[in-house]
Amino acid sequence: MAGSERGTPEVPVFVQTAVEIMPEDAWQQVGEEEARLVYEMALRNELSGGTPVVRQFEQEFRDTIGTRLCLTTCNGSAALYSAYFGVGVGPGDEVITPSYTWICTIGPALLLGARPVFCEIDPRTLVMDPADVERRITERTRAIVPVHLWGSVCDMDPIVELGRKHGIPVIEDCSHAHGADYKGRKVGSIGDVGAFSLQGSKALSAGEGGALVTDDEEIFNRACLIGQANRWGLDLPGDRYQELQPLGLGMKLRSHPLGIGVALMQLRKLDALNASRGAFVAEVEAGIADLDCLEPLHVYPGAKRGGYYAFPLIYHPERNEGVPTAEFLARCAEAGLKCGDGWYPLLHQLPLFRDGFDVFTRNRGPLGEGYRGYRTGDLPVTEDVRSRLVFPPILTQPKPGAAEAYVRALRRAAERA
Numbered sequence: 016m017a018g019s020e021r022g023t024p025e026v027p028v029f030v031q032t033a034v035e036i037m038p039e040d041a042w043q044q045v046g047e048e049e050a051r052l053v054y055e056m057a058l059r060n061e062l063s064g065g066t067p068v069v070r071q072f073e074q075e076f077r078d079t080i081g082t083r084l085c086l087t088t089c090n091g092s093a094a095l096y097s098a099y100f101g102v103g104v105g106p107g108d109e110v111i112t113p114s115y116t117w118i119c120t121i122g123p124a125l126l127l128g129a130r131p132v133f134c135e136i137d138p139r140t141l142v143m144d145p146a147d148v149e150r151r152i153t154e155r156t157r158a159i160v161p162v163h164l165w166g167s168v169c170d171m172d173p174i175v176e177l178g179r180k181h182g183i184p185v186i187e188d189c190s191h192a193h194g195a196d197y198k199g200r201k202v203g204s205i206g207d208v209g210a211f212s213l214q215g216s217k218a219l220s221a222g223e224g225g226a227l228v229t230d231d232e233e234i235f236n237r238a239c240l241i242g243q244a245n246r247w248g249l250d251l252p253g254d255r256y257q258e259l260q261p262l263g264l265g266m267k268l269r270s271h272p273l274g275i276g277v278a279l280m281q282l283r284k285l286d287a288l289n290a291s292r293g294a295f296v297a298e299v300e301a302g303i304a305d306l307d308c309l310e311p312l313h314v315y316p317g318a319k320r321g322g323y324y325a326f327p328l329i330y331h332p333e334r335n336e337g338v339p340t341a342e343f344l345a346r347c348a349e350a351g352l353k354c355g356d357g358w359y360p361l362l363h364q365l366p367l368f369r370d371g372f373d374v375f376t377r378n379r380g381p382l383g384e385g386y387r388g389y390r391t392g393d394l395p396v397t398e399d400v401r402s403r404l405v406f407p408p409i410l411t412q413p414k415p416g417a418a419e420a421y422v423r424a425l426r427r428a429a430e431r432a
């Protein structure tokens with residue numbers, strides 16, 4: 016029944032899951048298996064805590080990623096918050112991460128009193144540039160946070176090396192890259208701790224959910240402490256956690272078992288999803304390989320993309336008679352392919368990070384003290400490449416001919432100049 020028929024005001028409804036699938040896609044993210052499991056869980060009142068399905072997911076997920084320990088949370092932001100607390104991020108600390116990421120990468124660190132230090136990205140891959148990270152390390156740096164943005168895998172060797180050299184923990188934000196590899200290891204298992212969003216539009220969906228993976232018992236114990244009050248059934252119920260139960264630190268970031276039930280079924284389909292998204296991306300990229308003005312993402316040696324949260328191409332106006340990005344996007348739409356632009360705002364240009372953290376602390380305490388803020392121009396490489404991105408929609412189970420149609424439209428847009 017519509018809202019107005021019930022006498023309540025009409026409100027817009029936005030369902031932020033993968034329901035908005037392109038007409039060229041035969042994919043249905045949630046199928047019979049997910050629905051059946053959730054139905055059965057509801058009938059047996061498996062609705063709260065470290066239930067058998069939650070435990071099953073945690074076990075299968077840590078086996079998939081290749082870590083000893085896994086903890087589910089209510090969302091990816093909570094997984095990151097638990098990871099930051101897990102490695103000991105606190106007031107006055109600095110956290111290095113790219114400006115080109117979703118705000119939830121860094122938001123949880125602010126809540127612990129730490130401030131962001133934004134680094135440049137590699138303009139070929141759109142992910143953290145390790146050389147620039149090194150320049151920004153200070154004695155206050157308490158975490159380095161590479162983000163495998165859009166499924167593009169960070170160059171983890173130099174990042175992990177930097178962490179070791181300076182004694183700084185590395186937290187991988189894997190929210191866009193479920194199942195991606197780096198030199199034979201899954202992302203999330205390479206740094207000290209990995210955090211995943213399982214939000215409804217991700218490759219692995221719980222509707223709303225998150226997961227933290229690590230081999231480090233201390234990090235895991237602290238992550239349990241900060242958000243798993245009164246939860247029994249954990250990979251490692253550490254001593255301090257047990258001592259403080261059932262109240263913990265009084266925070267609950269626990270996952271909802273029904274969401275994790277959906278994610279359990281999705282996990283078993285993750286390899287197939289990555290294979291088919293990967294094949295689609297490869298086919299489109301091969302079809303435009305000779306177009307100078309559109310550059311596919313570079314992949315570091317030994318890396319394999321995964322998750323494919325989106326499908327960015329890097330546009331070069333100077334190789335297309337100076338046609339600006341906005342005009343190129345309009346040409347794509349005219350050719351029948353509506354593409355997105357850079358999507359995420361650059362964090363260093365948001366008022367929050369540009370001007371300071373008044374909103375949290377009224378400029379009291381370590382978060383605000385001496386904060387210089389950011390200005391446009393501070394991250395020139397990031398700002399430039401972000402303004403030249405073209406995102407064709409990603410397809411998961413493309414209908415026959417869909418990749419060819421994408422290639423035709425991109426070629427028509429590029430060859431018009």
Ligand SMILES: Cc1ncc(COP(=O)(O)O)c(C=O)c1O
Nearest residue numbers: 090091092117119120190212214
């Ligand atoms: C890069 C990145 N990190 C963290 C998050 C936070 O995840 P969640 O929305 O599940 O809290 C997201 C969500 O989209 C994300 O894209």
